[in-house]
Amino acid sequence: MFSKYADNLRLSELLRYFKIISKKPNIINFVNGLPDPRTVPVNEIEEILNQVIKEYSVTAFQYSITCGIKELKDQIIELVKNRGIYGVNENNICITVGSQEALYMLFSIFINPGDSVAVENPTYISALETLRTLNPNFKGINITNNGYEMDSLRESNAKLLYTVPSAQNPSGYTLSLKERKKIIELAHENNTTIIEDDTYGFLLFDNYVPSMKSLDDEDRVIYVGSMSKIFSSGLRIGWIIANEKVIEKIEALKQNINAHSPTINQLLTAEAIRSGVIDRNIINARNIYRLKSEIMKNEIMKNLGDKIEFISPTGGMFFFLWLKDIDTEKLLEKAINNNVAYLPGKYFYHDMSGYNTIRLSYSYPNEKEIVEGIKRLSEIIY
Numbered sequence: 001m002f003s004k005y006a007d008n009l010r011l012s013e014l015l016r017y018f019k020i021i022s023k024k025p026n027i028i029n030f031v032n033g034l035p036d037p038r039t040v041p042v043n044e045i046e047e048i049l050n051q052v053i054k055e056y057s058v059t060a061f062q063y064s065i066t067c068g069i070k071e072l073k074d075q076i077i078e079l080v081k082n083r084g085i086y087g088v089n090e091n092n093i094c095i096t097v098g099s100q101e102a103l104y105m106l107f108s109i110f111i112n113p114g115d116s117v118a119v120e121n122p123t124y125i126s127a128l129e130t131l132r133t134l135n136p137n138f139k140g141i142n143i144t145n146n147g148y149e150m151d152s153l154r155e156s157n158a159k160l161l162y163t164v165p166s167a168q169n170p171s172g173y174t175l176s177l178k179e180r181k182k183i184i185e186l187a188h189e190n191n192t193t194i195i196e197d198d199t200y201g202f203l204l205f206d207n208y209v210p211s212m213k214s215l216d217d218e219d220r221v222i223y224v225g226s227m228s229k230i231f232s233s234g235l236r237i238g239w240i241i242a243n244e245k246v247i248e249k250i251e252a253l254k255q256n257i258n259a260h261s262p263t264i265n266q267l268l269t270a271e272a273i274r275s276g277v278i279d280r281n282i283i284n285a286r287n288i289y290r291l292k293s294e295i296m297k298n299e300i301m302k303n304l305g306d307k308i309e310f311i312s313p314t315g316g317m318f319f320f321l322w323l324k325d326i327d328t329e330k331l332l333e334k335a336i337n338n339n340v341a342y343l344p345g346k347y348f349y350h351d352m353s354g355y356n357t358i359r360l361s362y363s364y365p366n367e368k369e370i371v372e373g374i375k376r377l378s379e380i381i382y
Contacts, residue, residue: 028373068095075273084214099226099238118158122348167200172313204315303378317363340376
């Protein structure tokens with residue numbers, strides 16, 4: 001009945017776990033990556049929205065051009081200078097419905113069934129689920145406490161590398177400047193295109209590391225950004241920065257998907273950047289997540305100690321735990337019965353190999369819930 005493409009579509013594992021925990025109103029939820037409500041500047045958004053409607057009237061609610069309005073592109077050009085990216089013009093940008101649409105379109109225009117695609121093990125679950133619909137030949141690049149497995153990348157001879165190099169979801173790992181340069185060097189040797197997902201790049205806590213795009217002098221890195229973690233996830237604003245040939249293909253595909261991203265959301269976001277609301281909100285979000293990260297780390301060390309391994313997050317929203325020979329999906333039932341929930345880490349591995357891993361999100365629970373949640377988790381481990 002369905003096409004081969006449709007046969008490969010599956011509901012996200014995240015949705016399955018959301019349904020389970022939604023039936024437990026008192027559960028402490030470490031599953032999803034919802035931003036902390038304090039990082040959504042509602043009052044400023046209301047003011048800007050009223051200003052946009054007053055200034056643009058019905059135009060704000062009309063159709064607009066496929067790859068985005070000039071007002072927002074101009075502001076994105078300024079914003080990404082904070083990530084070391086210069087020399088971008090309007091023809092290098094396409095505004096998308098969040099980073100998820102950006103990844104879907106990029107994967108679609110580059111990957112044929114059987115193509116070698118390198119992904120980090122672990123990596124962003126929704127990117128993996130999108131990639132699986134295209135039937136690539138996955139090449140896993142392990143991320144551990146010892147860093148990035150460069151030999152695997154060298155040997156992969158991949159057509160495409162998908163990477164989340166800054167405050168990675170789920171591991172919290174950030175590639176060093178040296179590692180970024182080495183990856184670009186290997187990509188040159190293997191003629192590999194790099195898709196850099198910089199969703200968390202603005203949320204690095206302390207040590208600034210420039211984007212991989214800023215280090216690329218061969219036009220090999222395609223940059224994906226998002227407003228979801230630094231402004232509002234509900235506005236669904238993301239963007240692609242690439243050469244004009246790539247943007248032309250993206251534009252043609254986007255015309256067939258949804259014509260353009262919502263005009264009023266673009267105008268609102270453009271004014272939020274121009275007025276400094278985004279810059280202030282980034283600082284606020286960093287401070288909130290830094291504190292939550294420190295609290296969760298302290299509680300993990302106190303309650304779990306030598307029972308687990310983890311990478312200390314350098315930004316973002318997540319901890320990733322390696323347990324000693326425990327199937328964390330089977331353990332989840334005990335956790336839920338103890339009113340705490342996490343996401344089994346195996347779903348972040350292209351080969352489902354991380355059976356003994358857990359992702360914990362500290363972004364949405366408050367500080368007291370983080371303390372109590374780790375205590376509850378420790379009660380059912382070992």
